Amino acid sequence: MIQVRLAAHGVDVEFQAAPGITALFGPAAAGKTIILDAIAGFVTPASGRIILDDEILFDAASHVNLPPRRRHCGYVARHWALFPHMSLRDNLLFPLAGLPRLERHRRVNEMLDRFSLEEAAPRRPHAVSPAQRLRATVARALIGEPRLLLVDEPAAGLDIAMRAEWYTVLRMVRDETSLPVLLAARDLETCFELAGNMLLLDAGRILQSGPPRKVLDQPAGVEAARLLGIRNLFPAEIVALDPGRNTSRLRLENFELTGPYLPGCLRGDRVWLCVEPGQLLAAPHDGSKPAMNQVTARLERASETPLAMRLEFAGGIVAEIARREFEAHKDNADNKEWLVEFPPHALRVLGCL
């Protein structure tokens, strides 16, 4: 269990992390790495307090500032930071300097076995595969039996195979140890794959925290939604609320929609509305009058994604439909009027939840 409250270099955060993986997610320069460095002791915060398992690592008020070597935090750096002049075995031996010889070798062999590194052990980091380098880094961080693991996910260089390896190794750490792990995640996929909890960071502040699914389903606000890459964000005004029929009426820039009843909101409130692209229904406009929640929009661009076709309409509306469905309407692709339907159940309102 780690409790952190700190202000350093434009970062001002307060959070706790229990055993399991807690992901710090946010754009570049949101302060993820600074937070990890401050906990590890590489950076001294201006104020705050860091407590790990009842031990104070840092407290600005009482001038406690343990040096990194006494903080017992394993650190997996963004570029691995293995010692390039030592073999993998010597890399693993490095943290065990104070132990008796036999114990050292027992622990190293055990780690090499656990991370399938026996064959690569006598070689130096530049002479082994990237996957082995990754496993050696995590093994080295764990071998000194830290009480917390700090992981800075590499921003680049994780191709599809490495990404799978990365998930496997971190999942193994999560399942086989009871360590709290703080992971500076570079993309949302990592948060969903690994983290039980996530902190959404922007410009040094925590915008929202909670399980990744919940954060994505209910962003706390429009900034959070933007950071999560949610498309179809529209400002709207509530023009009517009908608790009897459990509906609401929302006025957007150019059209009105019927949505679910919004408890806690008042008529005239300005809110942000978002819809997942996959939940919009889109078909070419055949001249008929738009039905309820249907809007005519000009198709500006159609592009292919790995799973579907993404249709971008005028007015910032983005819909995703199955490719086969799109092929059927291919003639209507460019600059034609389409009918886009917003199913009421798909409408999510940010700001008055």
Added chain:
Amino acid sequence: MPLDWSPLWLSLRYAGLATLLATLLALPLAWLLAHRRFPGCELLDAAANLPLVFPPAVLAYYLLATFGRWPLKFNWRAAVAVSAIYTLPLLLRMIRAGLEAMDHSVENAARSLGAGEWRIFWRVTLPLAWRALFGAVLAGFVRALADFGATVIVASAAATAWLLPLAAVALAALYIGNRVRRAQVLA
């Protein structure tokens, strides 16, 4: 006529000793300046680089003016010391650049793995930066070997005969030194 090699040996020996002394001083100083921010670190940096801006004769003059008052005997130790002071700034700059160019995440990794600064220096920093450090020491040695002006003035001020091969140079240097001194007295 048999060739007299003694000036060469003398120069090599003195340059070697001076480089050793300067390295021993420059290494901890460079580490300190590269790793720590403390009040007065810029001042220390500037002071250590001062010998770089002085012409050898002026440097020697100031050293004589400073230490000459004391009943200090100018023997070979003084010559080595002056040469070391003259070499120090170059060594310091190059070693510091070498240390600062290192990937600090490796040193930080060692810190998080429980190593103290001393152990990190010997086991991580030095093995990784040794090329840069070796280059710096070599450059320092060459400078100590080539620049003999300051050393010769100080050494000849002792007016001992042990630096005979350099006597001629010493006379010339003394002349320059005196001119500098006179220039300063006039000024």
